[in-house]
Amino acid sequence: MKNISGAEAVIHCLLEEGVDILFGYPGGAIMPVYDELYKFENKINHILVRHEQGATHAAQGYARSSGKVGVAIATSGPGATNLVTGIADAQIDSTPMVCITGQVASSLLGSDAFQETDIIGISTPVTKWNYQITKASEISEIFAKAFYIAKSGRPGPVLIDITKDAQFEILKTFEYKKCKKIRSYSSVPAMDNKSLKNAADIINNAKKPFVVWGQGVILGNAENEFKAFLEKSGIPAAWTILGLSALPTDHPLNVGMVGMHGNYGPNKLTNECDVLIAIGMRFDDRVTGSLNTYAKQAKIIHFEIDPAEVNKNVKVDVAVLGDVKETIKDILPLIKSKNHDKWIDEFHNYYKIEYDKVIDNEYNKKKGGLSMAEVIKSLNNHTEGESILVTDVGQHQMVACRYTKFKLSKSNITSGGLGTMGFALPAALGAKIGDPKREVIAVIGDGGFQMTIQELGTIFQTKAAVKIVILNNNFLGMVRQWQQLFFDKRYASTEMINPDFVAISKGYFIESSKVSERNKLDDEVKKMINHNGPYLLEVMIEKEENVFPMIPSGSSVSDIRLE
């Protein structure tokens, strides 16, 4: 191409990378790019969010449901700083995302110009990579690198800042070459056969082996390899919150969730297994509880793509570095066929205890206010495990992840590591656009919903058929639960007087209804699912419900409480 502007070059870079959706918000320093978007509107669909934070979460939701790189675009200054929360979220949850920000003209850099901010400095600790373009001639190479870095190896967010003069500058020639390698970066560490063999020996000799898997299985598209590994080795497996949906809920070897609000058995038995096999997970403190008492009796094998995660929190006996799709495939022939029925029974026994003490009471509740679990049960009944669940952060998130039944991978989208309230509504919009054929259900608390409530406007404008379920207890429930358990019920600033969510929804022309009675719940859920288009269902739930089981912060996984 000849004689095109930097701004047009940006569009061609995006097209070359197969980008057809952008989530963004225009402003002064990015206007030349928006002017080109106007010309290319039949090739790239720009979704106008209502706040830049929404653009990042929508891009994350899009990336997580589609497996592609999500792209967010904003102007300089406040536009750029509003992206930071979503970038930090994508960094800690390894979501491939490219953020593009406008910047003041290069001649003004450092002059405290209008809407100038050092977004490179600000975003450095929360990006996998970032770069400031000041010359149009850099655009092609930097975009190619950005997309390669965002999606290769352990994925993550990349930010490109482009000065306004670079957008205006005319390029005599433009050509695009996809980036396939960077000499200072090895995306996937080399696998070594010795550690693979050592791992296989330990697994083959294990009496009580236990798998804990994370999002690495999903990010690596390794669901089939992973399932084959489990079925051959007969090893029970539990998920971290981001690993959820990689293996169907009803798979006989799926024994539930580990971590602070995970299932009773997987947490208890973490400290009784003889071999712990961690696959594509990073031993987050919400998974391990106190490290001094975490799986000390077990030999630990860690399948991991990021060398910096090995021995970071938990010392391992064998690290198998590499892409889990490759390493799990390669270990399969070395693994002996076995079954561990007696060991798996121990999980079932713990499940029975949890069922009697916790699950039955909330999932099959018959009296009193509605429980969060009942709502999830109703959703399960009407979605047949085939929808995408998007959750925010807090009690509803734990309950939804504990009880939702999944048949398909890439079906659970939540803010795990950063715990970003306000994530769900824009993420659900992005998820729906990333996989339009699937039902997307956002389950959100009344607190988090109000953090990005303005994205109802985007949902209305795009007509994205997102189903929104607000679990309303008029409390910041998780904080309230901690106040009840650890701060002698001093409910400091956790009670919320909420607006009429149904009326707000109506204001955005989104169909909505509200339910608080048990006998009407199922019908309302059914009505929502059958509605063609976006829908908001507000469910009034029990005000002071607690989420159990629970590992109190800093306690051992074996000290998990049922009440």
Added chain:
Amino acid sequence: MKKRNYTISIYTENNVGLLNRISAIFLKRHINIRSVTSSESEIPNIYRFIIVVKVDGEQIIKLVKQIEKQIEVIAAFYHTDEETIYLETALYKVNSKSLFEERQIQNIIKKSRANIVTVKPEYFVIEKTGWREETEDLYHKLKKYGLLQFVRSGRISVSKSSMEISKHLKNNENE
């Protein structure tokens, strides 16, 4: 675990903002950087940072992994003091009067193998290259004669064992 001095050698591409990215790794963990220097390395266009921190044996491994993880870092290594040849340079600016009036000063300079870099009617400048203890020792000896200015560089060091940067570059290029 016991804390000790570690010298971290980081080979990088030459990019704006990389120092910020590397220092952020220490900031996030509340670790004080004791000294930092940067210069072009033995390979053209590849830069080398030398950072000294006092941490324990487990921390240093984690830090270096986090550094190596940065896209534009080619490789990072860490060494204890015993595993490196290292030096710092210090400059001492002293009032000229004392050079002529205090005999002792000339002996101090001679004994500590320092060099006089420049002599002006008002002041003279002494340079001493060596270990921290040596430049520190000279500092204390000269202090009583009235130091006008004192400055010490960050550590520069080479490792006793080899650091195979070219191999790293080749591996990545062959991927």
